Amino acid sequence: MFYREAGDFKTSYTDDSQTFPIRFDRYRYYAVLVAAFAVVPFVINDYWVNAVFLPFLIYAIAAIGLNILVGYCGQVSLGTGGFMAVGAYACYKLMTGFPEVSIFFHIILAGGVTAAVCVLFGLPSLRIKGFYLAVATLAAQFFLVWLFNRVGWFYNYSASGQINAPERTIFGVPVTGAETAPWAAYLFCLVFVVASAIIARNLTRGMAGRKWMAIRDMDIAAEIIGVNPLKAKLSAFAVSGFFVGISGALFFAVYLGAVEVGEAFGINKSFLVLFMVIIGGLGSIFGSFAGAAFLVLLPVLLKNTLVGGLGWPTDLAAHLEFIIVGSLIIVFLIAEPHGLAQLWRVAKEKLRLWPFPH
């Protein structure tokens, strides 16, 4: 009825190729942005920020990054945790080494450092594919965690091997450290999320993205039509590493504030982000958000319902949480192998025809 193209005339190529061609979608997108920037900061408290919004936003960036590599370019990576650690430690070294520079630039630079490391570990992708590449990136995961645990320089030789984020401000408002107001941490991350999503979206529908997808769909055919696999694959690793690095830096500096590499950036993290991408939908920016929301919010929701609402014992609830989340993942993958993004696409198709499906 209201969700259709009819009457929404496009008079230029720019209009025609915009991200949200349907008017209703476009307004919904603006409404979400306005709500996220202008409403949410006024109503959130510590709990909502630290338990719900920060992890969701930060994992969404990581999922976008991994989605570029796995979903768009088809290069399987199990090194996300390690690459997030690179971002976190780069950010820490920059924060403590150049305290006079704004944290905003440190986080972007941390993304850059991660991009470089990611390219380095992406080199084998030129020779090996599929599961074998997954094993190579798995090696990156273990090597990087070992490195940050082993070499004292990375954690400034602190006795415990932990890194702690000192307080840093943006326009005089603290965004890291214990004195951070909930809205400041939230807005800081939100800016990065929105920027990442817009950049990623525009990269993926431009020439770079088309090259990645050509490599993903059939690398030999792509090479024949003139796609340089070296450039395409390594640029995917670089862009992916950039986003993952930013998420790692935010994860450490804004969200947790103190990080221990083995615990925060272990192999579990790699799997978690990979599951987000798979459940959300490979090759979809919206899917990255949906996957992150699913895996971050569902456990919190279940915990609050079972323990807070029903008053069940915490251990029973924790075990049930594993069972429920696990089985939902299986159900989703069987019912919709292309993830939540595909569900959304199907829903949109149905909505276009509603209420006259014939």
Added chain:
Amino acid sequence: MKQKLMTAAFAALMATGPALAELTIVDTSYRTGPYAANGIPFSDGYQDYFTLLNERDGGIGGEKINLVECETGYNTEKGVECYEATKGAGSGALVYQPLSTGITYQLIPKATADGIPLHTMGYGRTSAKNGAVFRYVFNYPANYWDGASHAITHILNENGGDISGRKIALVYHNSAYGKEPIRTLENLAEKHGFELMLLPVDHPGQEQKSQWLQIRRERPDNVIMWGWGVMNQVAIQEAVNIRFPMDQFIGIWWSGSENDVKPAGAGADGYKALTFHNLGDDYPVYDDIRTHVVDAGKAAGAGDQVGTVLYNRGMYAAMLAAEAIKTAQEMHGVSAINAEQMRDGMENLVMTEEKMAALGLPNFGPEFSVSCENHGGNGYGAVSQWNFEAGEFELITDYYQSDQEIISQLVAEDSAQFAAENGIEPGC
């Protein structure tokens, strides 16, 4: 999808509502995951003691205790979630006992900003002993560096006071927790002339073949262990497998519970572990716990842990918290204290033998008093040994003090560094 989930989450959160009790104690436990075997008895002991106070005495000073449990799984992200979810529970959480060094590091700045005290009993950041810098963090009665010194002193005493040239290996959990004692041990190695060998074990610690192979090859005279959870069981089993003499193997207090030694069977007989409180269940308070809590069906968990090492430790932690609440109530003349008053109570806590005897715990722990300069007690500890036949740990030494000369210097250095990094003006 996201919107719906969030609305539902919000509704669920609202439904929980504040339970209107006056003294809110949060138990951030872990009953799942690779550390559950150790997390369960501690949490049971912690909760049962408060339940006992509620059932037998009607709370503390006439105020009922509202126990809130939150499962962390020994995971820092969940720990943060738990902290944020529970800090405003009821009339506000009084004290946190996270039982995880990783979570402690997260919570030190957060809790300090919120003005909620942390009690990290025998774990956490050791230099929090300096209360002039760490106003809201307490780690009495003993800390990791005390533990490292206790182990070395014990080895010294066993060897007639001379351990120069000996080779001592540290098998440790490769995390903030396991790395804590290294600096102290290095200083002690310099002082006493022994050689220190470092063997990190990665989380969760199920794979230790290479570390123990190295021990078999290099034959250290003693092994000290900083392990937790499944790592302890595996290490003790591996030590048995390579026939390492058990009486030369000393674990920190977190590596000395029944769960850790039982899987290795008779081979683990003679294994030593440090402790800062007494063992067994031969105390009047256990009769009360059995009558008022376990038999009344109000025990936390399965109720089968009463009297185990970690249960005792959890109960000891609860007892110290309850005594701090009493102290705070006396100081401020109100029964419904808040977190700030709780902090004062903890800072002025004095544990004497008479007090412990009156609580039904005669001779249970060392005497100590807390002050603003010293949040860490006096550093007394003892050594216990596993007796396989009897199926229990037995104390084999008296309580003795750690090497204060070395430790106080390290505490001063590390806390000064923290103060400088975080712009804290030390002062009492």
